[in-house]
Amino acid sequence: MNQSSDIKNIGVSGLAAYIPPYRVWLEDWCDWTGNQWPKIREVVGRSFRVRGPDQSVYTMAATAVMRLIEQYDVDPTRVKFLGLGTESSTDNSAGAIIVKGMVDRALEARGMPPIARSCEVPEFKHACLGGVYGMKGAIRHLALDGAGGQAIVVCADIAEYARGSSGEPTQGAGAVAMLLEEDPKLAVVDLPGSGSASDYRIMDFRKPMLRFCGQDRSESHQVQDFPVFNGKYSTTCYVDETLHALKDMYDKRQLDPAEYMRSLKTIFLHRPYRRMPETGWAVSYLFAMSQGNAEDRAELASYCYEVGIEPDALAAEMLSKPDVASLANPEGLQYEAYPLTMAVLRVFRGSRHYRREILDKLALGSDTMLDLGNLYTAALPAWMAAGFEQGLDENSFTPGEEVLTLGYGSGDAAEVIPFFMADGWREATQKIGFGEAMQFAIDLTEEQYIALHDGRTVTGLNYIPQNEFVIDRVGHSDERHFADLGIEYYRYVG
DSSP, X not given: OOOOOSSOOEEEEEEEEEOOSEEEEHHHHHXXXXXXXXXXXXXXXXXXXXXXXXXXXXXXXXXXXHHHHHHTTOOGGGEEEEEEEOSOOSOSSOOHHHHHHHHHHHHHHTTOOOXXXXXXXXXXXXXXXXXXXXXXXXXXXXXXXXXXXEEEEEEEEEEOOOTTSTTGGGOEEEEEEEEEEEXXXXXXXXXXXXXXXXXXXXXXXXXXXXXXXXXXXXXXXXOOOOOEEOHHHHHHXXXXXXXXXXXXXXXXXXXXXXXXXXXXXXXXXXXXXXXXXXXXXXXXXXXXXXXXXXXXXXXHHHHHHHHTOOHHHHHHHHHOOOOGGGGOOTTTOOOOSOXXXXXXXXXXXXXXXXXXXXXXXXXXXXXXXXXXOOOGGGHHHHHHHHHHHHHHXXXXXXXXXXXXXXXXXXXXXXXXXXXXEOTTHHHHHHTTOHHHHHHOOEEOOHHHHHHHHHTOOOOSOOOOOOSEEEEEEEOOOBOSSOBOTTOEEEEEEO
C-alpha cells in the first residue's frame, strides 16, 4: 500500500511517557476482592497503576512533555501547537495552557527558553479518542498556518472506577507525549487515507457532572471521576464503530478488505483491557472474509457450520445496519448488535488462523500493556510506544511499511489511521524510553490501594518524586479581593 501523496509528509518524530509508580497487582487484587485470577489475567491483564496523592492529569501531562523535550532535544521556541487530549480534566475552563505554564517555568529554571508565546493550546475531549483528535488537529496545523514549526500533543488520563464495579480491574493512569513535524523521524501519518465514524450511543460511557454532587473531599482535593457505563453494551459500541471506520477507509483507498487485512503485519488499537482489541480486530476480520474470495467465504462458512449457523444468515446479519442506540434499553437488556457474528467469533478463536491473523498482528508491545491498565486517551499511543520499542529489539519494521492504528472514544466515535514507518524510525525509537518509564514501581498493599482510590490519607508510600511535577498546594481562598478556591499550584522536582 502507498500512502496518499497530495499533502506534505507530516507525522510523529518522537514519543515520551510518564507512568505513576503506584502499582496494584491484579492477582493480589483478586485475593482482596474474591475475583477469579485466571479469568482476570486472560481478559484484563497483570497489573494497573494508580495516581499518587500529589498527582493530577496535569502533572502527568507536563512531566511527559518535559521528557519529550529532553529526550528529543526539542527547541521549545519552535513548538507552535501544544494540544492536550484527556477526559480527566479537573478545570472546565483551562486545559493545555496549564501544562504549557508548568513546562515553561521548569524550562526557564533550567536556563532554557519557554515554549513559543505564539503557541496554540487547545484541549481535545471525546472520551478515549481525544488524543487522536489532538494529533489530527496538530497535523492540520502543521500543514497550514503552522508550517515549518513543531507540535506536541500529550495524551493524559486517570481511569478510575468504583470499587466493586466490573470496571475496577481495568483502572490505570499515565501520560504519553507525541512530537509532530514535517518530514518526521518515526512515522508519517496518512490522514487522507484514514477512516472516521461517529454515532451517539446515549449511555455507552458517560461522565455527567451530577456524579460529583455530595462527594466528601475533606481529606483530599481529588474529585473521584467514576464513569457511568454498561460493559456489554460498550463492547458492542466499540465493535460497531470499528467496523464503520474501517469501511470508510476501505472506500477511500479502494481496498479489498480481506486482502488488505492479511497484508498488514502490525496493528495498534485502543486498548481499555486485553481482550477488547482482540475482539474488535477479530470481528473486523470476519466481516472482511464475508466480502473476500471463494476461499475466504469457505473458511468463514466452516466456522458457521461448527457452531450451527447458516452462512447466509451470518451474511445477512453482516449486511444489516443495526440501530445500536436502540439496544440501550433497561427493559430489554439486549446489548448485542451482531449475535451470530459473536457466536462465530468464539469458534474462530480456537482456529489456527486466529493466532496468525489476529494475535500475531497485535503482538508488538502487548506484553508490556498487560501491566498498564486502561490509560483512556493515552492507551493507544502507549501501546504504540511499547510496540515500537519491541519492534526495534526484534528489527520488526522496514522504512515505508504500513502500521495501522485505530483510536476509539466511547459515546461514540472511531478513527482508523495508517502510519508509514520513516527512514529514521530506529534512531527515533531509541529515544522513546517507554520501558524506563515503567521500570520503577511501588507495589501497594490493600489498605494503601483503598486509601489512594478513595481519596484518603495514605501512609507508608515512602516515595520521593524526582524529575517530575507535583501538586504543591491547592488554593482555598474565596474572598472578594482574591479568589483561588480549588486552583492547583504546581512544583517541578528536579
